[in-house]
Each structure stands twice: as C-alpha cells, then as structure tokens.
Amino acid sequence: MTGWTRRHCTCVEVRNLTYDEAAAALRVKRRWLEDNIRCLPHMKFGGQPAVFCHCDLRLIQAMRTVLPPEAQRVLDAPTTDDQHALTEMPTIRSLASIKPAQGRRRATAVT
Numbered sequence: 689m690t691g692w693t694r695r696h697c698t699c700v701e702v703r704n705l706t707y708d709e710a711a712a713a714l715r716v717k718r719r720w721l722e723d724n725i726r727c728l729p730h731m732k733f734g735g736q737p738a739v740f741c742h743c744d745l746r747l748i749q750a751m752r753t754v755l756p757p758e759a760q761r762v763l764d765a766p767t768t769d770d771q772h773a774l775t776e777m778p779t780i781r782s783l784a785s786i787k788p789a790q791g792r793r794r795a796t797a798v799t
C-alpha cells in the first residue's frame with residue numbers, strides 16, 4: 689500500500705474505525721463488510737483486522753449509492769439552474785407555502 693492509494697483520504701487526524709465501528713456508522717452488518725472487504729477501501733496492518741477511516745466510509749457510500757434517473761437529471765442540471773430545478777419539483781414546497789386546510793371544524797360531539 690502506498691500513499692497514492694490514499695488520495696481519497698482527507699483526514700487531518702488519524703481516527704481509524706474497527707469493523708464494528710465502521711459497520712455501525714454505515715448501518716450495515718459487520719458480516720457484510722467482512723464478506724466484501726476485498727472490494728472495499730480499507731487499511732490493513734499485517735495480520736490484524738482491517739480498519740477504516742471516515743473517508744473510506746464515504747467512498748463506500750459513493751460506491752453503493754443508488755441514483756434513480758430523475759435524481760441524476762436534477763444533479764446534471766446546469767449549476768445556475770440547480771435552484772430552479774429543485775423548486776420546480778412539485779413535491780418540494782417551502783414551509784411558507786403550506787397552509788392549513790380550509791374549513792376544518794371541530795368534530796361534532798356525539799349526543
């Protein structure tokens with residue numbers, strides 16, 4: 689392993705995570721990390737178990753991110769239109785635009 693392979697790492701302070709800590713942070717089973725370790729960024733010191741820094745975890749997140757085509761289209765929109773594209777999405781409304789339903793009445797008391 690050379691420094692070249694750590695280009696994705698921006699850690700200023702060394703704070704490596706164990707399998708259990710990395711699994712907890714990613715909300716995955718430790719077993720999944722162990723089973724897939726050959727394909728996942730990690731550090732290995734001799735015969736000791738692999739360790740991960742948060743940059744390794746971010747890279748794992750990126751490797752496992754599922755982006756539906758619609759999300760990809762929003763991300764691919766020109767930068768100047770990003771805000772416009774987001775506000776155009778019908779499901780996203782500002783809190784100020786949400787008004788209480790009209791004509792709401794107290795439930796009629798049962799006599």
Ligand SMILES: [Zn+2]
Nearest residue numbers: 697699741743
């Ligand atoms: Zn790092």
